[in-house]
Amino acid sequence: MFQLPSYVGPCAFGIKMGMVVPGSDLHKMLLDEAVRLNEDGMLANGDVLSITESVVARAQNNMITTEETAKEIRKTLNLKPDSRVAVVFPIASRNRFSLILESIAKAVPEGEVIVWFSYPDDEVGNQILPPEVAEELDLRHGGLFTPDDIDGNYTHPLTGVNYLTLYKEIIKSEGATPKIVLCNDPKRVAEFNPDGVIIANIHPREKTKKVLKTIIGNCCTLQEICSSGTCPPTSEWGLLGSNMSSSCRLKLAPFEAEEFVCFLQQEIFTMTGKNVEILVFGDGAYKDPTSGIYELADPKAAFGATKGIKEVLREGVKMKYLIDKYHEEGRSEIEIIEMIENESRKARGISCIECEGTTPRRMEDVLASLSDLVTGSADAGTPLVLIKGIYRPPN
Template sequence: MEDNAGNSIRQTPKHIETGNYSSTKYVLVQMTGIPDYVGPCAFGIEMGVLLPGCDLQSQVIEALEEVVEDGFLTDGDTICLTESVVARSQNNYVTKAEIAQEIREGCTLTPEQTIGVVFPITSRNRFVPILAGISRAVPDGKVIVQLQYPTDEVGNRTLPPEVAAELEAETDDHITTDDLDRRYPHPITEIDYIQLYRETIAEEGAEPTIFLSNDPERILEYQPDAVIVSNVHEREKTREAVAAYHDNVLTLQELANDETNDAWSEWGLLGSNMSSGEKIKLAPRRADQFAVELQERIDDEFDKQVHVIINGDGAYKDPSSGIYELADPCAVFGATPDLEDTLRGGVKYKFLVDKYHEEEKSREEISEILAAEAEEHHVESSIESEGTTPRQLQNIIASLADLLTGSADAGTPLVLVKGITGSSND
């Protein structure tokens, strides 16, 4: 059907019918997908249960069929798919035993030797399974864990700031568990990570030692036979500091990254997560390739030219807790080339409204000027762009998608993002 202006119209889809619409009424829906008065937006798309080894691309196409039928998928949209379901479809799992074996062989360790673990994040699902695998490599030896304070790399608190400051002065930045007058559980999860890590090591037969210091070279005071650098974003800086005095140092990225194995990732154990039993789910491998193949499949099936992102954690810092969400090594594990090195800038809308209002321009005149300015390319230092810090577009979109799906897992690993790339309503 068409209206008098030639725009396509259709009946209200059943899934958006409300008490305001009877079954005999219609609504106008521009086939651009969203009304002109709606700005950038994102929608979680349900996909049902996704099993290991599934044909994920076919299931994405199946989920998008209804989206297309409703006229809701348009050229220029971005399809985001969470990294966890991509890795699951690849059967990208390793076991703790496999990690232990790789560490023993890669570091040439015997069961009674000592492993140092530097700057792991404090996380049950992210690091406890890895720590179990590390500890299993030396079941008759020792595992020394060095934590940062007052928070780990991503903002999880290890000590209250005031306690940390006092102990740092008293201990010269080498805080042992004997220096702690009591336990200091995480303020949100209420988990005592020092105790949890100690128990994890002991369960594998090794002798645990936990201490806190922000100097990575402190681990060398314990004379470890090998050191596993375990932080995420500053791993190379940490490795450089330790490797200057020790020749047996690995990062988590160098474990489980052998592509001759059935399960592997170029990110190694970075971005990995707990699974059931003995298994650890790795980050997806070759996510860029998956994104391109999915983009081509969507074009073939629906004749829609979209962007595709395989997203990890959003790059978001909670202002209340101070926790930085990005425990993954990156917000984007894979993306189609059309988003590569693209910055999202823009004009400083609020500033320009005030500027032109002071010049006594009318509301209509200001609207026309702003519309024209938005079409212009402004260098980052221009007055029009002042205050609009350019950011990588793919990181913004990935963070938005993760906020929708998030740690609570809303059952919508597929996210449709509209309007951010500037094409959906053109």
Template structure:
């Protein structure tokens, strides 16, 4: 089946067999691309997105909560009775609950000081209603404790009280739980922690810089990022997911290398030069829930060189159609002029015809599209073929 010329950019979810830990993933993907090519759907210039989850699974990139405990103790020089501060974790059973379990195991006779932001975490999960947050701020209260709130609040979608949920995880491991709500990072220092883990994702470096002159700190990226280990990632614990009751799956390691090797093998087999993306969460905000989906450090964990630092290019069709129509151009003339304009603007920074078209990295757009087609739809298609990129 050949895609008709009148079809623009489009994406297809590709079903594969079950990807198990330790499997030969490249051979599995190569088998699928041969089939895609045989059916006339593969062309030079296409992009193939591979979800990071199956790459990490094939790499057997797993760690346990006991290993998390050992890692944080070594990184921050903690003892079983130390005080560990945890700053701005996101509210997520899948993403953070097991990490928290491992952190609490590190100080079973000590204390966890857990500081949450309000009204939401950094990706939009609501801790308390915005009107409650505003009232607190207007009253000049910089630090709030759960008992200071008028009532208990649950997440509007999951219906979970994350303050209680995280508190229970900590206390189950024997540690004392001290939970505070504040948007000012340095407030955690009032509780005299022996070390602080900056558990935020996109603001981690900024907040670590604020705290590191006063206390020993590290970020989630600073844990399990040693390539000498069996299980590791350049992103550390960022991008990790719950795998079982006591096991986490890290983000894949050496994703760029995997993408480049796969590109070469596909070219050698099919003769088609395509781009490869190892994709994670899409970078978009859900308009109904207000949740920003990007719980991974970035949408693409790895890409082939043809996509790196490449920005979306193009012209503003609506602007040019109206402009040329007012000049009395015919439909045929407008189409030719837009095509000519599009070719002329490639690689330039002329903003007149592209006004309103927000510059974005191509890899982010493609990875976000792949997540919408595969991950967010839970379609069982860990490969996404994108055409006419």
């Protein structure tokens, strides 16, 4: 029987569970893993099982072709083959956006696609232009310019890709006319008289839509495209959180992940007698300190979470502050340990001095970010993560 030593604190284990393909019985696979973990003594009340969104969506066969996506775009914005459509604030990611852009171009093969970039970076920190170059162009052209105004070939510092050129070529390959614009003011897209606008940024999408809706009535967010179905292929998140699945297919975010985890939680309790929390995670909320890239290209870190961890804050006392405080008072080490344990059991406001510096964070975001770091882009072959010691069930 496996047993962690008492001196081991919070930890996470990547769990290998075999290949997941479209149509796999993921519910049974996860239930089997929970039973195995329980039999090996690794599962306990209060543990968290974290499942990457990609295997949930793949098992659901939640895939859609670029042709099907183009039809959804035409329907949502009532576009014609020769319409002019603008895409405001896309992120510079081949995996996240290239097939969406291809679908948009397919929707208007005789028309025009305007790609409206922010600068110097996109929403999640991918560099479009070096900051000093962007600053000079901004001053010279009054906050709006095109690739024709740029001297030099500026590529992403990590991928080596020039996204202005890449996105232009994607549009041309579908027969549409490309227009690349760099401007941080979304309202100025009205100067180009688009027949419809797709708001492609992720986290501030509703704010951007509110600004544009007053001047361009026919606009939508990515979440409003491919989100009207009642079973896969569809998602309540629409095209948000989608990824390149193959050369012509997008994998959408999981469909009704909340229902999936709640049902699985009940089944695991029936089979093991253990009360565990479960979440389906996407990108962790991690900002790389070297590149400045913010990894959260999904609309949220957790697509689904069971009640115990959903919208619950991770809080705690500031241990190092209390150690210094009690040591200065002349307390012994044994007394300090006992006093900190007593403090941690007290109910208190998050603004109290004992919690100072311990920023409250949503439990599901912390757990999802940890899970994403453990699994990478599922390249560790561990789409399931067992987390112990971070979530503490209420007494």
